[in-house]
Amino acid sequence: xxxxxxxxxxxxxxxxxxxxxxxxxxxxxxxxxxxxxxxxxxxxxxxxxxxxxxxxxxxxxxxxxxxxxxxxxxxxxxxxxxxxxxxxxxxxxxxxxxxxxxxxxxxxxxxxxxxxxxxxxxxxxxxxxxxxxxxxxxxxxxxxxxxxxxxxxxxxxxxxxxxxxxxxxxxxxxxxxxxxxxxxxxxxxxxxxxxxxxxxxxxxxxxxxxxxxxxxxx
Amino acid sequence: xxxxxxxxxxxxxxxxxxxxxxxxxxxxxxxxxxxxxxxxxxxxxxxxxxxxxxxxxxxxxxxxxxxxxxxxxxxxxxxxxxxxxxxxxxxxxxxxxxxxxxxxxxxxxxxxxxxxxxxxxxxxxxxxxxxxxxxxxxxxxxxxxxxxxxxxxxxxxxxxxxxxxxxxxxxxxxxxxxxxxxxxxxxxxxxxxxxxxxxxxxxxxxxxxxx
Numbered sequence: 034x035x036x037x038x039x040x041x042x043x044x045x046x047x048x049x050x051x052x053x054x055x056x057x058x059x060x061x062x063x064x065x066x067x068x069x070x071x072x073x074x075x076x077x078x079x080x081x082x083x084x085x086x087x088x089x090x091x092x093x094x095x096x097x098x099x100x101x102x103x104x105x106x107x108x109x110x111x112x113x114x115x116x117x118x119x120x121x122x123x124x125x126x127x128x129x130x131x132x133x134x135x136x137x138x139x140x141x142x143x144x145x146x147x148x149x150x151x152x153x154x155x156x157x158x159x160x161x162x163x164x165x166x167x168x169x170x171x172x173x174x175x176x177x178x179x180x181x182x183x184x185x186x187x188x189x190x191x192x193x194x195x196x197x198x199x200x201x202x203x204x205x206x207x208x209x210x211x212x213x214x215x216x217x218x219x220x221x222x223x224x225x226x227x228x229x230x231x232x233x234x235x236x237x238x239x240x241x242x243x244x245x246x247x248x249x250x251x
Numbered sequence: 252x253x254x255x256x257x258x259x260x261x262x263x264x265x266x267x268x269x270x271x272x273x274x275x276x277x278x279x280x281x282x283x284x285x286x287x288x289x290x291x292x293x294x295x296x297x298x299x300x301x302x303x304x305x306x307x308x309x310x311x312x313x314x315x316x317x318x319x320x321x322x323x324x325x326x327x328x329x330x331x332x333x334x335x336x337x338x339x340x341x342x343x344x345x346x347x348x349x350x351x352x353x354x355x356x357x358x359x360x361x362x363x364x365x366x367x368x369x370x371x372x373x374x375x376x377x378x379x380x381x382x383x384x385x386x387x388x389x390x391x392x393x394x395x396x397x398x399x400x401x402x403x404x405x406x407x408x409x410x411x412x413x414x415x416x417x418x419x420x421x422x423x424x425x426x427x428x429x430x431x432x433x434x435x436x437x438x439x440x441x442x443x444x445x446x447x448x449x450x451x452x453x454x455x456x457x458x459x460x461x462x
Contacts, residue, residue, distance in 0.1 A: 047449040053456060054421040057402060060308040062300040062321065070296065070325055077326065 277341035285332050292332075296325055299345055302423060306346070307353050309418045312407040316356050324349045343432045346425075350415060350433060357411065405455040413448030420445050 272280065272291055277298070283291035303324060308317040327348050328335075335344055406414055419430045420441075431438045 043450075046453045047446070050449045050453050050456065051421045053402060054417070054452075055424075057309070057399060057422060059301065060305045060317070062304040063318065066300055066304075066318075066322075067293075067296060070322055073322060073326060074329055077330070 278337050281332065281335055281341050282337070285335070292329060295328070295341075299342070300325075303345070303349055306418060306423050307349055309403070309406060309422055310350075310353050310415060311356055311360075312403060313360070316353075316360065320349060320352045320356050323352055327352075339432055340429065343429055346419070346423075346429075346433045354411065354415075401458075402456065405452055408455060409448055409451055413444050413451065416441055416444045417448040417452065421449075 272283065272288075272294055275283065275291070275294075277295065280291040280295050284295070300321065303321050304317060307320045307324075308314065311317055311320065324345065328345065335341065406418070409417065416430060416434065419425045419433065420427075425433075427438050427441055430436075431441050434441065436444075
């Protein structure tokens with residue numbers, strides 16, 4: 034079949050397609066079309082009117098300012114304050130407690146007969162091991178059942194002075210029990226300083242040590 | 252008596268005004284509408300609601316989608332009347348809006364999955380929920396209806412780019428220039444797509460004219 038004949042054949046077939054499509058019944062809009070359209074246009078007009086006052090600058094800005102203020106207040110109380118409040122009262126830097134610096138623990142052979150760890154802070158005095166570290170000889174029990182010590186979340190804190198360490202002991206809430214000295218086989222004496230600490234007020238560590246000595250002599 | 256005369260005069264003026272508007276061209280009517288004469292818009296709606304419905308229905312293949320698209324088209328015309336410039340014909344602008352909305356609707360339908368109650372959207376294996384037809388129909392009507400459904404099914408199977416142009420040309424009988432303006436294609440592309448679309452349709456519809 035030649036190209037011309039092909040072309041004619043194709044034209045003929047396309048003509049049939051055109052006729053078929055032309056013969057399709059025309060779809061008409063439903064009877065309620067214009068009424069529905071007018072209703073929607075009326076809604077558009079009403080929506081435009083009600084939005085009008087909202088889009089004026091003054092109310093929009095006022096709304097934004099109120100929203101911003103509410104967010105700031107909520108953020109302050111929920112985010113800022115909890116993180117900056119930190120530990121209340123111990124004054125013991127977290128670093129010192131975690132590193133064990135300044136904490137003298139009983140040597141392994143000593144602690145068998147010692148009283149079980151309690152919630153109370155104890156001071157370990159090992160005469161042979163007594164050092165001149167001073168404040169570093171003040172020990173605290175590992176915090177297995179340690180009293181709740183709110184620690185300051187300061188990083189890179191320096192060594193505190195004797196007074197501040199003593200303050201840390203003071204702020205620990207401990208049940209008040211009479212002071213009791215327990216002599217261990219190697220002479221390590223654990224004392225409960227809670228009552229002493231409580232009654233000592235703001236006495237220095239030296240004062241406490243002298244009082245300890247007097248108790249030992251008894 | 253005097254009040255009645257005044258009332259009837261006002262109605263006459265209104266009627267005459269309406270009649271006068273009815274005689275205007277599409278471009279003049281839209282210009283009137285841009286001057287806040289809503290009667291002109293109503294006349295345009297009356298003129299184009301049926302042809303647009305026919306075009307959009309043949310293009311989307313769904314009656315509900317068709318009504319939504321045509322309604323939305325006129326709402327867009329109402330909202331954006333001032334953006335029309337008389338550089339192109341009003342019908343070109345109107346069909347462009349309708350075509351874009353119809354394409355968007357088709358894209359949404361492809362993503363959306365919903366239960367169909369009709370023959371056209373039935374997938375294989377899905378149950379068909381058909382409302383029984385209580386009216387009695389003659390064989391000729393039934394045959395005509397089935398033929399129409401087959402043609403529509405063939406149109407639905409055409410690629411969108413061919414279907415749109417075929418309908419504008421062979422159903423709406425628009426000119427090549429107007430189709431080119433609506434679809435933003437050059438006339439050569441319009442003609443070649445019409446050719447390819449007809450070839451594909453011819454293959455799908457050969458059973459109809461063989462009967």
